[in-house]
Amino acid sequence: xxxxxxxxxxxxxxxxxxxxxxxxxxxxxxxxxxxxxxxxxxxxxxxxxxxxxxxxxxxxxxxxxxxxxxxxxxxxxxxxxxxxxxxxxxxxxxxxxxxxxxxxxxxxxxxxxxxxxxxxxxxxxxxxxxxxxxxxxxxxxxxxxxxxxxxxxxxxxxxxxxxxxxxxxxxxxxxxxxxxxxxxxxxxxxxxxxxxxxxxx
Numbered sequence: 001x002x003x004x005x006x007x008x009x010x011x012x013x014x015x016x017x018x019x020x021x022x023x024x025x026x027x028x029x030x031x032x033x034x035x036x037x038x039x040x041x042x043x044x045x046x047x048x049x050x051x052x053x054x055x056x057x058x059x060x061x062x063x064x065x066x067x068x069x070x071x072x073x074x075x076x077x078x079x080x081x082x083x084x085x086x087x088x089x090x091x092x093x094x095x096x097x098x099x100x101x102x103x104x105x106x107x108x109x110x111x112x113x114x115x116x117x118x119x120x121x122x123x124x125x126x127x128x129x130x131x132x133x134x135x136x137x138x139x140x141x142x143x144x145x146x147x148x149x150x151x152x153x154x155x156x157x158x159x160x161x162x163x164x165x166x167x168x169x170x171x172x173x174x175x176x177x178x179x180x181x182x183x184x185x186x187x188x189x190x191x192x193x194x195x196x197x198x199x200x201x
Contacts, residue, residue: 002119002162008077010159011056015080019057033188034141035063038112041139041184041195045069048107053097053128054114058085064110065089075100098123105133112141116163121171125178129198138180138196142166148190168192 014021022031038060046068052061055074064072065087075093076082082092093102098118109128115121121142128138143149145165156163166174171192172182180196187193 002117002164003160004119006160007117010161011078012080015057015078015084018081019059019084022057022059030189031059034112034191034193035060037186037188037193038110038139038141039063039067041186041193042108042110042137045108049073049104050108050110051075051102051104051106051128051131053100053109053111053124054117055085056081056113058082058087058090060110060112061085061090062087069108073102073104073106075102098127100127102131105131106136107133109136109138110141111138115140115142115166115171117161121164121166121174122178125175125180129179132198134198136198140171140175140194140196141191142171142194143190144168144187144192145170146190152190166192 045064047070050064050069050072052072053075055061055076058074061072061074071089073091073093074085075095077096079094085092118124143152143165145167149165153163168185175182175196179199181199182196184195
């Protein structure tokens with residue numbers, strides 16, 4: 001069971017140092033490998049409107065702007081995390097991923113490092129579906145259930161956060177039940193990176 005108050009408190013407390021910590025060893029190596037695959041699956045983002053849900057301090061949002069995305073909507077529940085984002089072309093949205101409401105429709109959606117921290121991955125994915133264009137590409141990054149992922153879970157248990165782990169079969173089933181069709185799945189270290197489209201696309 002995810003305790004949202006503990007999760008919010010953890011990210012607020014680490015907001016100022018989060019970017020720097022993620023660029024230090026070993027997280028920098030992991031992030032570099034993950035981001036190459038995430039961007040590869042997203043494909044050409046030039047002139048695309050993109051939602052970065054659970055954006056944190058904007059790591060992927062900034063990469064997408066560098067790749068000439070038209071606009072990136074960076075959504076996170078932590079105001080302190082969002083304060084670290086000051087890049088032109090990024091629109092900050094302070095809302096809960098399970099409940100957010102937004103009028104825009106998106107060409108691409110990235111959901112990296114979020115689902116393990118939410119109460120219901122199904123609610124997040126169903127919510128994303130509502131604001132996706134018919135030909136939208138969704139790329140998800142979430143921890144699998146191998147040995148390294150279990151060490152990652154122990155790392156967060158030190159902060160009283162019991163993250164969720166997702167076997168490939170489990171996350172693909174969740175996507176399917178939430179209106180998404182899996183197109184490709186890759187495993188990088190302890191994460192699944194999945195490309196999905198809306199069903200019937």
